[in-house]
Amino acid sequence: MSSNVMVLVEAEAGGVTDATVELIGKARELATAWGGAVEAVVLGPGEVGTGLGGADTVVRVEHPGLATYLPEAYENTLAELLVTRSPRLLMLANSTVGLDLGAALAVAWDAELVAYVVGLQTEGTTAVATAQILGGKILAEVGMAAERGVVTVVPGSFPAALGRVAGEPELVTVDAPGSLGSLRMRLERLVTPEGGDVDITAAPMLVSVGRGVGSADNIELAQEMADYLGATVSSSRPVVDAGWMPKSRQVGKSGLTVTPRAYLAFGISGAPEHLEGMRDSELIIACNTDENAPIFDVAHYGTTTDLFELLPALTGRLGG
């Protein structure tokens, strides 16, 4: 049993993800309080991305079977690392990877798990986690037992700045577990986002529609306004699931993360899954008839005006 905090590093084309940097920042704070170290786990061969300056140690497992994410391979490798390196806390992002591994590792490692964590503090040698439940409507404050624990953290919960520090972490290379040779799943192919449609992550202004828009044809109202504004139309998950908008327009955890100069949300209540994908936009203006909608907690400006009135009014103001 150590006082260390272990962080699983997730990388994408541009290097280490923002979510990972956020985790390292928070891990730094916890490890300091506990007198332990931050161990960043990098799985797979290749360059270690930049952005791990906040870690004390980078633990590498360079097995080629870890080159791309495969749930079982990652789980087996991490399960062994948890036993051999025995951290006090394992931190994962609440991403697909976190959903795959968090609960499974908690079982394998016989540890407690808190998911959807948005807050984390130390209390003596233990951690106190604040987690979202019921679609973010309720926060639960949970005291974790001292020995070992796993948390999956909602991206955007902690400032990335704390993790984005210069440093020269010690590099430790560890052998992969033998079980990687006998996995019961294999990757057949990777699917990249469909091309052809606009890239909403590059749009300077987004007009985003949610469930409140009611039906596919009402999206025309938003499209018309967006045309006059020179903005691109995006949407929340339910609108995509209903087939009213293509997947490429989906903002949120399971869609795209966007940071436009202005994000205008119409009929979006603001489920955590959506907020995760747009909360860092420069200017957020939300329109929702429910004054208690969570979207207003991240928006800079809000209105409860009915979107069916507001959209035509905006179109009118913009010269339509």
Next chain:
Amino acid sequence: MRIVVPMKAVPDLVEEIEITADGTGIDREYLKFVLNEWDDQALEEALLVKEATGAEVVALGLGSDPDIDASLYTAIAKGADRAVRLTGAGEVPDTATRARAVAGYLRDHPADLVITGVQAPDDLDGQLPATLGALLGHPHVSVVVSVALVTDPPEPPAVRVRQEFAGGRAAELVVDLPAVIGLQAARQAPRYAPISRIRQVMAAGGIEQVDPGLAPGSATGASGLAVRRMHAPEKTSHAQMLTGSADEVAGQIVDLLRSRGLVKG
């Protein structure tokens, strides 16, 4: 092939959630419980696999979940072959206990494939599919958006699943059976079961009740977690509200955009 779909009843999120007097739980008494929407997706995907392969689909619920029978009967009305209600997992089981009850059932009634919702909105301690997969020692994949039986080669039996990542990326994996799948969204929207058919199914009864006993498992899960306090999120920041007629609000919005140079003129 036998597919088991564990399902959970969760509070209807349209309800105003109230906290119990001691502040450590939600007041369940007046809450309306509905089927976890991801479990509804899981059932749909299981039924799609059934249609393609002729598999048997078993809907599985915990008797302690409020109104779970309605969901189980609905599952039959939609095309599930059987519905099973598990008992003996306690009043309000956490995910780990739930997983041990399901694992206990699966020990006696093995399944080739378990498809369940990737998460439930009231989970504090993680998600059922990964917990269950680890408990059973089966391969498991979460955030899956399609499941299909691999038809060639036939041995060993396997499914091809599509796992979704952020940014629209996805991976296609081939997973040997038995396996546990955490479903994010089915290939098509969950089908509608007409109320008259649900009522017929209800009148016919037919939910099997099983007390499986909890599978031994080291899953501590949330059993050691002490919920100290539950509360609605504090409004650390709140949008500045724009009021007036639709036209006035539109004017204010245009001014805001103009002041940032986003609207010309």
Next chain:
Amino acid sequence: MPEHPGAVALEVTRTVFQGIDLAGKSLFYVVSTAVILVFLYGWYRRVDKYRQGRPAGRGATFWRAVRGKADVGPAGRRDTRTVGTLAASSTIARRDTSAGIAHFFIFWGFIVAFVATVILTIDHDIVGPVSNALFGHTDSFFHGPFFVVYSLTVDTFGFAFLVALVSMAVRRGIRRPFKLGYGRAQNPDQGYSRGRYVAGDWVFLGLLIAILVTAYLLTGARILSQGDPWFTALTPFGRTVAEIYSGLGMTPAAAATVHTYLWWVHAALALAFVAYIPYSKAMHILVDGVNLLASDRRATRDLPGPVPGADHAGYQQISDFTWKELLDLDACTKCGRCHDVCPARTAGAPLSPRDLILDLRQWVDTAEHGITLLDRESRPDATGPLAPAGEVPIAGGVIPAATLWACTTCMACVDICPVGVEHVPLIVELRRSLVEEGQMDPTLQTAMKNLATQGNSFGKSARMRARWTKGLDFTVTDARKEPVTYLWYVGDYASFDDRLQENSRLLARLLHDAGVSFGILYEDEWNSGNDVRRAGEEGLYEMLAEHNIAALAAAGFQEIFTTDPHTLNTLRNEYPARGASYTVWHYTELLAHLLDTGALPVRPLGRTVTYHDPCYLARYNEVVQAPRRILTALGCELVEMPRNRANTFCCGAGGGRIWMDDSMLTERPSENRIREAALLDVGYFVVSCPKDMTMYSDAAKTTGNDATLTVLDITRLVDEALVRPAPSVGAMDVLT
């Protein structure tokens, strides 16, 4: 009998079979017998088809109608028809007077011609031979005054018949009103042709015209050949023809020859027509009277329940239809009135009530190897109604799902159909089949799921239902706890829609001010299920109704009033079938009463307004006076839209359409309606239905009429006109 100078003492009669020899007569009788057999076979085939239908429960309705008794609706309009309706062709004259008059003369002309033939047959083929056998001489009553009256009647009615037929031909061929165009609302991918329909129409009209023209040519020839005896003055039109012949130089002898030829032409045409009847649109002569007399508007207001003993929901096979519904399919004459008034068709949706009926007819005929010769559609491929029996389901195959879902159940088709076809219950039955298969719009599914879990289509918590009362300075009585005079059934839209809640509060305040004892059911009020039922979700309707009836039984009240006309319809007309009868009013009826009694003192507003009749209020339940009484009491000048009262035009929200996507419409019905109102010189578009408020507010904006036309609920007008009492004396007491 006066002597006629210069003529042989001629008996006042005419010779039957004049100029036809024995061989000719024999031929005629053989052919006639064959024709009757062909006719009877066709008739048998038709009846055999209707007998496949299940009982319709319309026998009593039919016989009452035959005895001249009609059942009247809530405000005195007839729900069933009588032989009088039939005799007057009044359903045809409705909103198309000239067609009605023409049909009246065709109808009576045909009957006269038919009766005249029967009389002749009785005289010549029964009285003659029988008397000959009994007494040795051939008797006849076909002479003297009887013959004179007979001739005059047949001649004048025949001429009116001919004129009416020609006017119909002019209408169909030259004036060509939109409703007689056969373009489909739903276009099959591979195309279609309705040329055979057109051919059938012209064969029908042409045959009748030819029969009548030859009759006059024949009569003229006979008169001329007879030497124009004095009594032919009483056959004025026939005699005119004879005079024309004379003028052209025809001799009586030549006329006799001409007569013989014409006689054969006329006889051939007439016999051909008789044989043709069961195989063509002429069938309506036999079918439509029965159909009209067996029709009942109540079946649309109070829909039939599930098919008893069926193992499936809705209609899947011919035997699921009632005989009346199978008769409906044959009864359609393609007059196009329903096609004309249908809001779905007007909006560009793939539904025309006419096409629906014709397609179902064709489907039955395809399956049953029907005997119709011309009147049918042809397609390059055997799709939809032309698909071989059992190849495609009725709902979603023969009739595409999008067609069935397009219906707003506004009842305009049922209301205007001159022959008593009941489209709406049929559409609902077919929707039941779609629901059974889960073939529904995703948004409709969501609404249904919400209704099943929370009792409202908004998906809001049932406990929030009475939240709209929060802004009131008094507490609305909980009728579950405290008895009230009126139970207010508020409805989903008036309860949950943010844009309508202020209106609900206004109405509550008005009633409170007027001292009305009223209360609500709070969270125990669930959606009444009217539109759920019409969307075909019968099980959900039953569930909602059972819940509401239990809640109403537990509450204390004397009468009910509703905000929503749809709710009014099901509470008033459909809950009784579930053992729960109430007196149900619409809030406009209550407000009108309060204005009449002075309970709500008002000052004149002097506004010029138009008023939109909600379908479920005006057409279904005949509440048209109360809102107009309110407007009069408020001193408003009401300028009616061309389509008003029972002829109102649907907003497009009914029958569950409000929960469905309407992106396929080219012009929403509500926009069409707003454009109708915008042509009037009025500033206000007054509504009395919560759904109308949302539909027309949106439509006024999308059509750009919101600056000049304000959509408002009638409650708001009453509120504006209300003279509120001066500060009470009690308040003064405190000040001193």
